[in-house]
Amino acid sequence: MNCRTAYSWVLANPTSETPPAGVSRHLDRCAACERRRQRLLGLDRAAKSFAASVDHSAARMRLLELVATTPQEQPPLKLKPASPVAFGWRRLALAAAACLVIGLALGYFLSRRPDLPAPVAHDRTPSNEPGKRTPESDRLSRGETIRRIVLRDTRLAETEAADQQARVLVDMAEDLQDAVIGSVKDGATDGVPVVTVLHEQVVRGGMVRAVSRIPESRRAATLPSLATRLQQSAARLTKAAETELPAVADLLRGMGTTCADVAAALQQPKLPEPSPLASDVNRPGAPLLATLVYGGLRLADDPDPLRRADTCTDVADALVQSIVLASAAGDAERSDELGKSLGEFLDKGLSVNLGRVPSDLPASRQAEFDRVKQRAAKATGALERNLERAPAPAKAGLERALEASRHGRERAAEAGKGKGKGKGKKPDHAGPKDGRGGPPKGPPGLEKRKPPINDEP
Amino acid sequence: MDSREELALVQRAQVGDRQAFAGLVDVYWPRVYRWLWGLVSSPQEAEDLTQESFLRAWVTLPSLTNPGSFRPWLFRIARNAVIDGRRRQRPPATTTGIEAAPTPHAGPVADVVDREGQALLRQACDRLPEMYRAAFLLWTHEGVPYAEIAEVLGLTEETARWRVCKARHLLAKELADYLDPKDP
Numbered sequence: 001m002n003c004r005t006a007y008s009w010v011l012a013n014p015t016s017e018t019p020p021a022g023v024s025r026h027l028d029r030c031a032a033c034e035r036r037r038q039r040l041l042g043l044d045r046a047a048k049s050f051a052a053s054v055d056h057s058a059a060r061m062r063l064l065e066l067v068a069t070t071p072q073e074q075p076p077l078k079l080k081p082a083s084p085v086a087f088g089w090r091r092l093a094l095a096a097a098a099c100l101v102i103g104l105a106l107g108y109f110l111s112r113r114p115d116l117p118a119p120v121a122h123d124r125t126p127s128n129e130p131g132k133r134t135p136e137s138d139r140l141s142r143g144e145t146i147r148r149i150v151l152r153d154t155r156l157a158e159t160e161a162a163d164q165q166a167r168v169l170v171d172m173a174e175d176l177q178d179a180v181i182g183s184v185k186d187g188a189t190d191g192v193p194v195v196t197v198l199h200e201q202v203v204r205g206g207m208v209r210a211v212s213r214i215p216e217s218r219r220a221a222t223l224p225s226l227a228t229r230l231q232q233s234a235a236r237l238t239k240a241a242e243t244e245l246p247a248v249a250d251l252l253r254g255m256g257t258t259c260a261d262v263a264a265a266l267q268q269p270k271l272p273e274p275s276p277l278a279s280d281v282n283r284p285g286a287p288l289l290a291t292l293v294y295g296g297l298r299l300a301d302d303p304d305p306l307r308r309a310d311t312c313t314d315v316a317d318a319l320v321q322s323i324v325l326a327s328a329a330g331d332a333e334r335s336d337e338l339g340k341s342l343g344e345f346l347d348k349g350l351s352v353n354l355g356r357v358p359s360d361l362p363a364s365r366q367a368e369f370d371r372v373k374q375r376a377a378k379a380t381g382a383l384e385r386n387l388e389r390a391p392a393p394a395k396a397g398l399e400r401a402l403e404a405s406r407h408g409r410e411r412a413a414e415a416g417k418g419k420g421k422g423k424g425k426k427p428d429h430a431g432p433k434d435g436r437g438g439p440p441k442g443p444p445g446l447e448k449r450k451p452p453i454n455d456e457p
Numbered sequence: 458m459d460s461r462e463e464l465a466l467v468q469r470a471q472v473g474d475r476q477a478f479a480g481l482v483d484v485y486w487p488r489v490y491r492w493l494w495g496l497v498s499s500p501q502e503a504e505d506l507t508q509e510s511f512l513r514a515w516v517t518l519p520s521l522t523n524p525g526s527f528r529p530w531l532f533r534i535a536r537n538a539v540i541d542g543r544r545r546q547r548p549p550a551t552t553t554g555i556e557a558a559p560t561p562h563a564g565p566v567a568d569v570v571d572r573e574g575q576a577l578l579r580q581a582c583d584r585l586p587e588m589y590r591a592a593f594l595l596w597t598h599e600g601v602p603y604a605e606i607a608e609v610l611g612l613t614e615e616t617a618r619w620r621v622c623k624a625r626h627l628l629a630k631e632l633a634d635y636l637d638p639k640d641p
Binding site for chain 2: 291
């Protein structure tokens with residue numbers, strides 16, 4: 001062992017690490033190398049002691065304030081990175097040969113498999129009218145998933161009946177299952193873990209909470225069909241897991257277990273305990289899909305029209321953000337789709353709840369009402385404000401979204417006037433509707449509510 | 458915080474849990490700040506870049522495919538923030554306010570680690586080429602293995618190892634008189 005070798009080892013390894021025998025023997029014999037090692041020891045200690053006495057608490061607070069108002073970018077569920085490949089004849093021949101081999105293998109494989117069961121059919125058309133699922137619904141694109149979830153949110157915003165809410169939440173769970181199965185089949189698994197978390201919240205949380213609010217007299221008519229649908233979902237997910245890699249299969253089976261567990265629990269005399277709603281995911285900052293799902297869960301949980309309107313503005317804000325991003329990316333088609341979803345949601349969700357706010361609102365809630373109105377006005381005007389500042393490539397998408405959402409925005413703007421003198425229903429001060437089994441709630445304005453993020457210290 | 462707790466926080470933050478992200482900020486802010494401060498030599502700029510890095514991390518966290526590799530991913534964002542920040546071309550401030558934390562395992566050479574020593578080391582680090590400094594500080598402060606340093610800095614593992622060794626060699630040579638005053 002010479003000095004160069006020993007020194008090379010000492011340079012490359014932490015001084016705290018015990019040298020190998022050869023290096024150790026050399027260091028014992030060579031004073032110069034041992035001295036160099038000691039220098040490095042001192043250097044490492046000094047460098048580790050770098051510290052700054054600056055107080056960063058103010059900077060951290062500013063950061064968290066920014067985080068509270070900054071949306072996360074949601075990764076696409078369908079991820080097919082385009083890799084520019086020089087497409088030569090040799091590659092074409094190889095690709096053709098690969099397709100032939102795969103096709104032959106697939107044909108052999110399919111010929112040996114038992115017949116797969118037919119797709120399950122149940123009420124899942126956008127208007128919630130009875131209908132059948134098409135084979136294409138196993139290939140839901142991310143845009144389609146968002147559109148469906150917004151439709152569920154719209155229904156949850158419109159209805160106050162717990163049995164209808166429970167059905168819509170099962171619809172939402174099935175939308176998430178379709179998204180996961182479709183993504184997995186397309187080989188895009190990046191967003192799957194996020195969606196499984198959302199699915200859990202919907203089924204074990206929101207749906208179970210909604211079921212607990214169904215009056216006893218109506219449960220017999222509702223619970224069996226919900227249980228059946230969940231059982232069918234469990235079977236579908238378990239089947240989908242059979243052909244996937246272990247990590248993905250585990251996620252699918254987990255979703256299936258969730259459905260099976262809740263289906264079984266719904267058939268018991270005692271209803272299951274719902275999972276709590278996750279905290280701090282209800283503000284701009286969460287991915288769009290999560291904001292929409294959690295917005296729907298909050299709409300289902302809350303009977304108060306003013307708070308429901310506030311939740312609706314959260315959802316609308318998230319949709320507006322996504323429209324702006326899609327427009328900036330030049331995706332006018334997506335802007336248009338999202339604009340339609342936004343318009344319908346503003347029309348049937350936000351404006352309906354603003355309309356239900358009583359005209360004799362207690363003074364203690366007036367500030368809240370003004371804030372919600374301001375937020376609603378900001379949400380409905382955001383697209384126009386963005387259009388004014390948008391560069392030319394982004395204008396097309398924004399204009400399409402504006403047009404697609406016009407009716408809804410106008411309705412929402414009108415509904416904010418006069419404190420809901422339209423079709424609004426008076427709140428039931430005698431108690432919650434549908435015999436809600438949760439904690440007793442007092443008159444509006446006095447119920448305990450988790451404070452919004454801005455009120456937190 | 459152990460790796461399982463951190464993984465749970467990252468996964469929760471990925472679905473929008475702000476409290477979970479705040480927990481990650483608590484853990485990583487001092488570490489990212491310290492590294493950035495070593496790269497830009499201005500405490501204010503380091504603070505700004507730290508904030509920018511965490512904000513960027515929040516926005517793009519859902520796209521982190523392997524939540525277990527949060528640390529190198531975060532430091533890579535910080536590194537990119539430095540590169541982007543170069544365009545602002547802030548004049549470097551003088552480095553002041555360095556406190557020498559007590560070293561846990563004092564030895565004959567470590568006894569001389571004091572304020573003057575810290576300042577000398579700081580100045581020597583600032584004179585290191587940045588590519589060596591970045592790798593060295595990650596290795597020294599964070600105990601990051603070479604493979605992870607390579608991931609943060611966009612290098613091969615061998616190059617990361619070489620840069621750390623080079624940095625240590627240059628610093629030890631520059632500070633030889635201070636670290637070993639009795640050396641003839």
